[in-house]
Amino acid sequence: MADPLFTHLSRSRLKFIGITALTLLFSAACLAQDITLNETGSTLLYPLFTTWVTHYTMSHPGVHIHIGATGSEAGIQQVEAGKVEIGASDAYMSDAQITQHARIINVPLAIAAQTVNYNVPGLNEVHLKLDGPTLAAIYTGTVRSWNAPQIAALNPDVRLPAHAIVPIRRAEGSGETFVFTQFLTFSTPSWETNPGYGTTIAWPDVPGSATAMGNAGMVKAIASTDYSIGYVGVSYSDSVAQAKIGTAALKNGAGEFVMPTTETIMAGAASLGARTPPDERLTLVFAPASGAYPLVNYEYAVVSTHQADPAVAAAIRRFLLWTIVPSEENQAWQSEAHLIPLPPHIWELSQAQIQSIR
Template sequence: MASPLKCRVRRLWSRTWAGRTLGTAAIAMLAAQAAFAEPMTLDETGSTLMYPVFTTWIAQYAKAHPDVHINLGATGSEDGIQQVIAGKVHIGASDAYMSDADIRKHPQIVNIPLAIAAQTVNYNVPGLNAIHLKLDGPTLAGIYSGTVHAWDAPQIAALNPGVSLPHQTIVPIRRVEGSGDTFVFTQFLTFSTPSWESDHGYGTTISWPNVPSGITATGNQGMVKALQSTNYSIAYVGVSYSDSIEQAKLGTASLKNGAGEFVLPTKEAIMAGAASLGVRTPADERLTLVFAPASGAWPLVNYEYAVVSTEQSDPAVAAAIRRFLLWAILPSEDNEAWLNAAHFIPLPPHTWELSQAQIQLIKSR
């Protein structure tokens, strides 16, 4: 007979991921106890998209583990990765996975998904923020390359028949720092638009086209503030800032996905994108979930990574990192609620098993 704990967790994942169940390794992890004999400090920095979730995790973790203090930063995904490589922090939060070239240079670094998130495309067009303008990858690529420069351009008008679009210059906003949100957004442009792929490609930083009307912002909160203060602007924003977008009464676009459908960034649409590609996740878990071909899928979906060195200088530090990360991916009703508050989704069982295995690789030299 299954234990009450196993049944409870199976019910949780059944509700979220259509009946998939835990393996024995998961049950063993759930039974593990985390205790520390001496005070411990860990340092984290990186993704601003993950910042709200890490803030909650750290506050909740401290209640059960008062001897563990975690310093939290929000300096952008690229900086999080680089600081881990340099040995300056223990955990780099990132919306982007490391490239093959970087992994070859730093084989001791692992990319561990902790949750699933997404980006939204938002705008500030007076009189139109209450509706969901339809946009697609080629049109967004045109906006960010400067070839689509007015809100009533033929490309936008064709996608939104019957909508009275203003003859106003579009102000594209992009991140100034190395950003995982930029990584995901430019992947969408790359996968959906051959000209963008050949001219610009994707990355946490890229060589952006010079668009005279364009402006830059730092962090997701900076993107929201720039949108709010700039009429006729458009930006890509991490889904954990959706409540800020709503409070600011900004618009959210309906995007054309890989199946040719226009969809909104609902929980169901994000799950559909993750489910259709997540089963392909390899052992090192570096996989894009962008522009999934499945019906109903939101096209800007990504894993949220903890980037960590498997070679720690202190066995106590290695153990502390393992315990915190295992706790963070723990399938529980509490953790699901914390992720839901940031519009994140828990890992499906297949990815959870891979993340658990990668966490166990974190040791001391």
Template sequence: MMIAAQRKSFVARAVVALAAAMFGAHVNAQQVTLTETGSTLLAPLFETWSNAYSKAHPAVRLSVGATGSQAGIDQVIAGKVNIGASDAFMSDADAIKHPQIISVPLAIAAQTINYNVPGLNDIHLKLDGPTLAGIYTGAIRTWDAPQIAALNPGVQLPHHDIVPVRRSEGSGDTFVFTQFLTFSTQSWEDALGYGTTIDWPSVPGALAAVGNAGMVNALKATSYSVGYVGVSYEKDIAAAHLGTAALKNGAGEFTLPTKATITAGAASLGARTPPDERLSLVFAPASGTYPLVNYEYAVVSTRQPNPAVASEIRKFLEWSILPSEENAAYLEAVHFIPLPPHTWELSTNQIESIK
């Protein structure tokens, strides 16, 4: 009964949101510029949204940037931009210190673990959290190490040093990746934990790159490398001829980042989403799930200095999560998943608090 009631409320509120998206923008003819910066994983989607929204709402201009999730959060807190795009939710410390800043899920995304191992990029090597933790701490140094060989019986692995690649700036991708290492590997949790930035161990030959595009380029240019990349860069990954790993999930299965496994990962944990929507979807325990799944957030202040800007922020965010074929197509193009009804309701509630 509860699920049916939630779906009925979801449909009713979606109809109201559709009416607002269709007719609300005609009320205010004043030119308004909304500024966004942050996640490079979200950047391709925000660029698409910016073009589409400006065509439908000519009085509104959406300025977008790709500076990394932590920069997006920081600039919203500092009042320098209207929307911070982030793969990471606000930390407990920041949420307590800045109660006016909210983390609003707009969609569901994932990360891929990619590698450039000559002769093996056309197969899906199997990897798990403890093995990746060993690579990024330097405990596992070569591709034919026993830990990797045990996960990939029958594969002729090269005796060559592994080059781990990580993000150099404060990154939501790092937040999600290090959550996976933390939740699956006790030694990583005890020593390093997770965050948009961490105190990375010193590993000989390791590389750092800026943004998801930088990660893809570094992997492409460096044989025997491995790194983490946002799923919205799937076309770039394919063009660079990189391999994509099958990862061990919380149920002990090795899965690839498909629409079905990402959806299953989100569904497994999404019902637990609290009103402030700060929840990790990483390393779900259910069968058929992909372990590197996350909400994509708009980090926004509920206290806007200008009522016209507050109104346009609400309209844009409501439009961005509007259940429609058009919006579903925008998400599909970057391999994102729409919000389920429960999360959509919570996001709508948060958006309505922006004044």
């Protein structure tokens, strides 16, 4: 399979960039002693952050990084309140939030996606076809059973059960909710009007619906609840497979039903990624390109550019630059978490933003 990060970079250039960046980072790291950084937020990014922190602190013994999986909304809020140095988020901050906190930046570290998963006995090995309007109807309670005409029309060759659907959503403010509800908003005019999208929204009251905390909680809730449906961060794909729950093929902006694969996620990111502005706040959801998976997003580090301690600012810069270094090792870690490294033009934008932290 073609290298997803280095399509437009020669391997010789990659090697030069990687070695040069790593040399600078490791040389500078020797100057940092006994610095503590605190991170919290996205449960989707948590598995990769765990790997990053483990390897980084092994080679940087003077740096201590505490991480937490509290949900994207909490990650943003904790940075806004000055309680942590790094917030991890699947969602970018709104214009209103940026106006209130002009010194906070949103820095993509990787590309991710969400999957729509379900537990329908006898059909979990079938990739049911679903689209935005049907999912919106399920989460508003308009479509209540698995054999409803809307679902049957999308899956004419599947014998669907006449059983009530149990829609499951995240209980806490979540970046997965942000991306999932963006998909419903962009694909379904009635959802755009109300309730719209966000890390937290006013969910319609659907009888029999349920909530779950975090991605791990969502997988567990779907697996333990027959006839349920929910949405999960792609970094939990291994947990989804182990739980033997189904994964839907979703209708994209080009009218195609696609599965979440490295190729389709890359296609979704490439379709919209060229529009990424310098502040890198951009949705990658519901791309119009052929072959694009519709639930794609940047994984952000949310950080204040103004730190009270210059040594802390330097430690944040070094760590974040290290996380996006284009190396085969870093690519392997991201692949293990089912995430995709940043393409060159986004990497350059993220590097520029990180350098602004002082």
